[in-house]
Amino acid sequence: MTQQCKTSKAIGGMGHSIKRKEDVRFVQGKGNYVDDIKLDGMLYMDIVRSPYAYAKIKKIDAEAALKIPGVVAVVTGKDLEQYNLHWMPTLMSDTQMVLPTDTVMYQAQEVAAVIATSRYAARDGREAVRVDYEPMKPVIDPFKALDPDAPVLRTDKPGKTDNHIWHWEVGDKAKTEEVFANAEVVVKEQMHIPRIHVASIETCGCVADYDKVNNHLTMYMTTQAPHAIRTVIALVAGHVGLTEEKVRVVAPDIGGGFGGKVPVYPGYVIAIAVSFLVGKPVKWIEDRSENLQADSFARDYHITAEMAGTKEGKILATRFKVLADHGYTDASANPSKFPTGMFSIATGSYDYHTAYMEADAIYTNKPPGGVAYRCSFRVTEAVHAIERMTDRFALEIGKDPAQLRFENFIKKEDFPWPSPTGWIYDSGDYEAGLRKAMDAIGYDELRKEQAEKRANGELMGIGISTFTEVVGAGPSKDFDILGIKMFDSAEIRVHPTGKAIARFGTKSQGQGHETTYAQIIAEELGIPAENIQVEEGDTDTAPYGLGTYASRSTPTAGAAAAIAARKLRDKARKIAAYLLEVSEDDLEWEPGKFFVKGAPEKAKTIQELVFAAYTNHPQGMEAGFEATHYYDPPNLTFPSGAYICVVDIDKETGGINVRRFVAIDDCGNIINPMIVQGQVHGGLTQGIAPAMYESLVYDEAGNILNGTFMDYLVPTAVESPNWETGHVITPSPHHPIGAKGVGESPTVGAPPAIANAIVDALSPYGITHLDIPITPYKVWKALKEKGAI
Ligand code: MCN
Ligand code: CUN
Incomplete structure (x- = not known):
């Protein structure tokens, strides 16, 4: 990395790797985390959750729970209904139950809250609440959600006759169709970017502390956006006297957010309501299973991806069609005007001018969400689609994927570059990044080694991802959350x-x-x-x-x-x-x-x-x-990266070994190289996660099959390769210190590099695509089907 420091080490300005003060x-x-906060007279809350994905609630019997020493109350949706607090808005202007009055919509949904004088009594009380359910047949498969005979899930919405939430599109449909119709080469794949979870070490929680004497609420909570929460509380509870000057939100130390601590969860609202009514502080801390099973998920995009080009390897157009499974409600955390977030960055780092993208979102009986887990609002999905398809195209015409990229990159002198979907890329040098990554990994020698191994029937793959990110929302003319501008x-x-x-x-x-x-x-x-x-x-x-x-x-x-x-x-x-x-x-x-x-x-x-x-x-x-x-930024910043991954695959077992992984990032000028390296290491590990391990899986009845860390595989140091990192620096021309964001780049860029490497290894057997997470079983099965073993 070459960046001159203008200040001395003693001053410790930009470019110095000073140790983290925190x-x-x-x-x-x-x-000092939320669970460290202990207040006088504090009550504890635990939550009764639904075992069914879709069921009528016939009766909630709290009698036995209330007899447990220490249990002071059991709160149900009917109780909240008296104060009109049983529903709340989501960040995407949809609606979500706080507690149900008659129907549960997904497994692990909140059904009732138990309030007690200790955490243990609250948990005992939770076990003692009896709920009678009448299970119904849920909608789990998103592809069947729009079938005419599928039950309409959101009966709370008057006049709703199907499970469709919204349609979105961008680009030039007619021109794209024309280019595709006349193209020499068209490649197409159906891909799923799986439903995953941020799985931060600290789960979500809060202490709601309402002071009746002064009519003042202090809300300690695990939130990534304290001010926005304060405004939302005031907008929702202003009518009972909680106007904005009477509300203080404090986010103490947070043990990982990753997007999962942006939304408002029912537990927060219930804790506030109870504290408001009883005048005592109420603490609610989720356990690990609740966090994994009920909190906002990420991704879950089914993408039909197509790329058109010439036989020589010029990319001419892309077409992406998304089916977005939002679960029971659209509780995504996206800027208001962008229901698919920044998915439209999916044209990538390549110089072509024709693209069309559309998306349809649907309701199913799964937990709600669609948070941007380390993905800059759906950029992970976008980058996976374009980077997989770039390799797919290279495979189709028999060109080296690195060479194909060099021939299609936007050139460094062409910035600012207008993308066919409306973004203005600020700066970049994609060629330098890929060149640097190839030199670092020894690309040409690796290709030679691969050819020799292939001749012996051994499986080795090299995968590239040269992605463009879009971060820094945002110019207030385009970006707001619930109307609040994103300065x-x-x-x-x-x-x-x-x-x-x-x-x-x-x-x-x-x-x-x-x-x-x-x-x-x-x-x-x-x-x-x-x-x-x-x-x-x-x-x-x-x-x-x-x-x-x-x-x-x-x-x-x-x-x-x-x-x-x-x-x-x-x-x-x-x-x-x-x-x-x-x-x-x-x-x-x-x-x-x-x-x-x-x-x-x-x-x-x-x-x-x-x-x-x-x-x-x-x-x-x-x-x-x-x-x-x-x-108020004049534009977003467009970090980029060139990642190369090398895998060796055991033919008999499908076992995948990530041998090398080189990540060259461009986040403009760097403030603290050591912190950036830490961000990149963590982010890459959260990139290998969906690529090879993580995915939330549901059965036909809507039961989650991996709702604990026993089955939901979060990669640890053991699963992580030795990340090799480096930088190219193209300062953002509009940012006062020339910096671009970096926190999400590695998670965005890594999955397609890994998937491309694995598919590259398997390509001699006619395998052109595998959905992530790519597990040994998936690899073995694909090889078996192709008669390779
Ligand atoms: N940085 C820098 N030079 C740059 C860019 C960034 O030194 N050119 C530094 C920043 O000063 C900051 C860090 O890198 O200390 C990340 O900065 P930035 O890219 O601006 O991202 P944010 O601070 O806005 O962090 C958000 C990003 C996101 S969206 C997720 S998700 C994520 C991530 O950061 N969640 C994290 N990294 C995480 N890291 C930890 N430990 N925990 C999380 O929850
Ligand atoms: Cu993209 S998850 Mo982060 O935005 O908190």
């Missing part, structure tokens, strides 16, 4: 002695914001990063922002930090001119001080200038040293 408390067990914010206060506190509208869940935001400010002001304390997650103190997801923190709040710091630097310049008795134009800045041009000994350090802002500022100037900025 780790001081994490490694000593001093993190973000930073507020910097520098104390008289030159030490600072900075607060942000985002919320780290492990990304290291306490360190990297401090580095951005250190870069701009020359105040050492170690003297800058970063705070997030308390709506009473932090400026309003939309939170951390979709790798947006660096593109939005990171930019806000730089601009707020520049406002302060402008003020420092004025003070320096006053103190040094020169005009502002005669001053020059170097990180940490202003000095007089040509007379570097005449200088004032930033610390001296800040002190003067409180003790000796020019008359007429506002005292103090504070700045705030709300940043």
Whole structure:
């Protein structure tokens, strides 16, 4: 990686791998998570959940539960109905039950809540609640959901006559059809991007603390977007007096979010309602199975993917048709105007101008969701489709997939590049990335080795993914969530002695914001990063922002930090001119001080200038040293990557060994290389997860077949190869510090590299596609079917 640091190591600005400040408390067990919060008189909540995917509730009998010592109440949908709290809106403006009054719609759905004086009593109470169900035949197979004889699931919606949620399309349908009709080569595959779960180490939970005397609610919760939650609470509960100034949302330390902590879950609403009614704090913490079985899932896109091109290998057009299984309600976490998120980035890194995409979303009797699990709003699905099809096309015409990519890449001089689906890619150098990845892995030698192995009947595969991401929502003209525009914010206060506190509208869940935001400010002001304390997650103190997801923190709040710091630097310049008795134009800045041009000994350090802002500022100037900025980006940032994976496959067992994996990322200028590397390592592991292990599986009755970590395979260090990483740097031209987001790139880019490698290994036997997760059994079965074993 080549990036010059402008600041000294002692200042620790951009490009320095300083150690994570937050780790001081994490490694000593001093993190403060929601479950660490203990308040006087706190009650505990546990939730009774449905064993059926679709059933009428005939009766809920709480008698035995209420006899258990410590159990104080059993709350049902009928109780909430009295306050009109039994339904809530989803982030996509659909509706969702908080607790059902008559029907359950998926297995593990909340049916009743037990409130008790201890967690154990609450759990005993949960076991003692008797519910009589009348099971009904559920809709599980999304392809049958629109059959005329399928039961209509959302009978709560007046006039609804089918299970269709919405239709979406983008691109030029007629032109695409024409190009396909006349193309020399057309390839087509049906693929499923499986339903998976974020499976963060910390499950979801909250402590709702309503203070009756002061009519004030403090909501401690595992949320990635505290301010948005505060506004939603005020909009929903304003009529009972919980107006926005009476609500404080606090997101303490979070043990992994990955998108799963963006939605509002029924448990939060029930905890607030109970605390409001009884005037005591109520804690609710999910257990692992509840988290895995009931919380928002990710992905679950069935994609019919087609690519058209020439015999020589020029990509001419793509066509993608999606069937999106949203489960019982559309509880996705996408910007309002984008029901499929940023799926329309699926034209990829390639220079062609014709594309058409459409999607239909449907209801089934599965848990709701569609969160953007480390995927920048459906970019994982998009990238899988285009990168698989690029390899499929190369296979069809017998061209090396790397060569095919070189011949089709958007060139670095062609940026800004308008995509056929309406995006303006800001910058990139795809050729340099792939070249670097190929050199690192030794591509040509690997192809030679592969040819020799093939001659011996051995299976070795090389898979490439050269993806383009789209992160940093967003320009407020296009992006909002429930109407709230997606800008973000930073507020910097520098104390008289030159030490600072900075607060942000985002919320780290492990990304290291306490360190990297401090580095951005250190870069701009020359105040050492170690003297800058970063705070997030308390709506009473932090400026309003939309939170951390979709790798947006660096593109939005990171930019806000730089601009707020520049406002302060402008003020420092004025003070320096006053103190040094020169005009502002005669001053020059170097990180940490202003000095007089040509007379570097005449200088004032930033610390001296800040002190003067409180003790000796020019008359007429506002005292103090504070700045705030709300940043509305002019465009998104478009990180990219070139990943290459090498696999060896055991023919007899289908066992897959990932031998090498090289990931070259381009996230523009890098704030902290060590943190970025950590993000990439974690993200790649969450990429190998759906590629080879993870998938939520349901039987015909809607029972989840792998609802615990016994069966749901989260890869550990044992399953992870040695990730080899590197960078290409094309700064974002519109971002104040030239940075692009990186948090999701590896999870987006890795699955197709792995799938492409496995299919490449199997291709001599006529295998052109396998759906992820690609398990040894799937490989073995495919080889058996093709008569290879
Ligand atoms: N960074 C940097 N230089 C860049 C870009 C980023 O040093 N050019 C640093 C940032 O300063 C930040 C980190 O890398 O410390 C990630 O930044 P960014 O890409 O802006 O992403 P966010 O901070 O917005 O994090 C969100 C992203 C998402 S959407 C998911 S999902 C995810 C991810 O981050 N969830 C995570 N990484 C995670 N890492 C942990 N440990 N836990 C999660 O829940
Ligand atoms: Cu794409 S999951 Mo992250 O947005 O929190």
